[in-house]
Amino acid sequence: MEKKDFPELVFSIGILLLMMCLVIFFLLTNGNYPSEAQRMPRLAAIGALVFGSLILMHELPLLFKSTRSKLFFGKIYNNKGLLIVLLMVVYTILLKTFGFLLTTIGFMAATTYLLGMKNKLGIVVFSSSSTLVVYYLFHHVFAVHLPQGVFF
C-alpha cells in the first residue's frame, strides 16, 4: 500500500462524502421514472455506494493516524490556479453582457497580470492580439458564432 499524505486523504474523503450525498440524491429522484429507466442508474448508484463505503472504511482510520500539516490550509488561499478558475467564472458571467471581444481582452489582461507579467504594454499587446487572432479564427474561418454583448 502506498503511503497517503494528509492533503490526499482530506480531498479523498471530502469527495467521497460529497459523492455519497449525490448518489443518495440520485436514488431518491430515481423513484419517479419508469422501471426500465431506473434499472441501470439504480445499479450504478448502489455500486458507487458500495465502493465508496469500502474506500471510506479504509481511509478514515488513516486520516486520524496521519500528521496534520499547517501549511495545507494556507495553500488553498494562496492558490493562483484556483484564482484563475474564479476569473473564468467571472468571465462566463460577464460574457453575455459585454460580448466576446471585451470580456476576453479583460480576462487575458487580468490573468497575465496575475501570473506575473509586469510590463504593462506587453500585457495590453498580448491580450488584444491573442483575442483578435482567436476571434478571427473562430468567427470568420470556422463560422462559430461567438457571443455578442450589449455594446458590440
Added chain:
Amino acid sequence: MEVWLGALGSFFSHHLYLYAIVGVYVGLIIGAIPGLGPVFALALCIPITFGLEPLAAMIALTAVYCGTVGGGSVSSILLNIPGTTGSISTCYDGYPLAQQGRAATALSVSFTSSIVGGLVGPLSLAFLGPLFGRWATKLGPIEFFSLVLLAFALVAAASKGDTLKGMLMAALGLLFSFVGMDVITGTSRFSFGNLYLMDGIPFSPAVIGLFAFPELIAIALRGKSVVVNSDKVGHQKGEVWEGVKAVLKAPFTIIRSSILGVFIGVMPGVGINVSNLVNYMVEKKLSKEPETFGKGNIKGLIAPEVANSATATGSLSTAFALGIPGGSSDAILLGGLMIFGLTPGKAFFDTSISLFFPTLIWGMLFAPLAMIGALFLVRYIAKVANIKHTVLVPMIALLSIVGAFANRGQVFDIWVMIFFGVLGYFLVKAKYPLANLVVAMVLGKMLEAELNRALRISGGSYTAFLESNISLVALVISAAILLSAFIDFKKLGRRLICSKQ
C-alpha cells in the same frame, strides 16, 4: 489488379492527390485545436466541396477526417488537453514525455503512428469492407451489450493503483452518462428541467475541463513552462528521427492496435473515442512493465494513435457496405456520398461498375503519407512546450473556453467545462483515476440502451445473454478481467501449487 493500377494512374493524372494533401493539413490544424474534432471539421468542409467533382470531394473529406484524428494528439501531448475525443489516452503518456522535454519525440511518434494506422484503415476497407459489413449485421443488442461490457470491464479494471477508486470512478461516470433523455423510454432523467442537459452532459466540454484544469492549475502554481526540467531539452532534430524509429521498433503493438482498432470501428456506435482508450488499456495490460505507463512509455503513445487512425477509416466499412453510419463523422461522410449521387451497398465496392472505389482507396492511402510532411514541422510545434506559464496559462484557458463553446454555441457548455474542471482538479489531487470516469461516460448510455433493448427482445429473461455464442465468450472474458483486478491469479496459483506439494 489492372483495375487498381488503372485507378492509381487516374488518381495521379487527375491531380486528385492535391485534394488529399490539402485535406490532411486542414484536418491536422483543426484537430489540434481542443474541442474541434472530426465532426466539426467535416461539417465545415462539406459545403466547400460542393463545387468539386464527387471523387475529388470524397477524397478531400476522407483526408480531412484522417488529418483531424491525427492532429488531435498535438494538444494532447503539448497541453494535456485532448484535441479530439480520439486522443484522450494520448495525454496519458504524451504529456509526461513533453514534461520531460521530449515533446519532439512524442509528436513524431504520434504522427508516425497515425500514418501507419491511417494506412491500415483503407486497406481493411478495400479488402474486407463487404465482409465486415455483413459481420456487423450479426451483432444484435445481446452481443452488443456483452462486447461493450467487455470494453468497460477492461478499462474499469486497469486502473492506476487503487482498484476500488477506479471502480468508484466508473460508477460515477455511469451516473453522469445517464443524465439526459433515456433512449428506450424517452424519460428525461436527472436534467432538472434544464433544456441544455436534455441530450445528456455535453461530452467535449466535460473532457476539456477534466483534462485542462488540473494541468492549468499545476502549471500556474509551478510557475514555469510545460517542460519541468529545462536543462534536459535535447537536440530537437535528432529527437524527431528517434521517435520515428521507436514506432518502427514496435511491430506487435502496431499490429495489435490496428486489428483491434478496425474491429472496434466496424461495430456501429463505437468510434475513435472508445478505440483509443481500449487500445491503451490493452497495451498496458499486455506490457511487461505496466508501471511505466502514464510516465512516458512510448508504446502507450503508439497504441492509441495507431488505433484511432485505423478506426477512423476502418469504420467506413459498415457505412459504405450497409449504409449504416457508425457515428456522427461516418454519417457526414455518408451524407456527402449521397449528395454526390452515389449509393452505399454492395454495388459501391464492385470495381467492374466504376473506378470510384479503387481511386477513393488510393486517395485514402495517400492522405496519411502526406502527413510525413508534418514530421518536418514537429521541431517547431514542439517549442510550444517551452512557452512560459505567464503566456501559456491564459492561452490554454482561452482555448478551453472557446473550444468548449464552439461545439453547441451555448454558454452553458462553458459552465459544464468549469464544473468538470474543478471536479477533475480535486479528483487528481485525491489520486482518483480519470480514465475510468471518461470511459464510463462514453459507454454508459450505450451499455444501458443495449441492455434494455436486449431485455425487451428476450422478454425480461437474463439467460438470453448466455445463449448467444459471442455474448457468452465476451461475458466470460469480462468476468475474468474484473476478477483479476481484485484477485491476483498468479499468487493464487502459486499458493495452490505449493500447498498441493
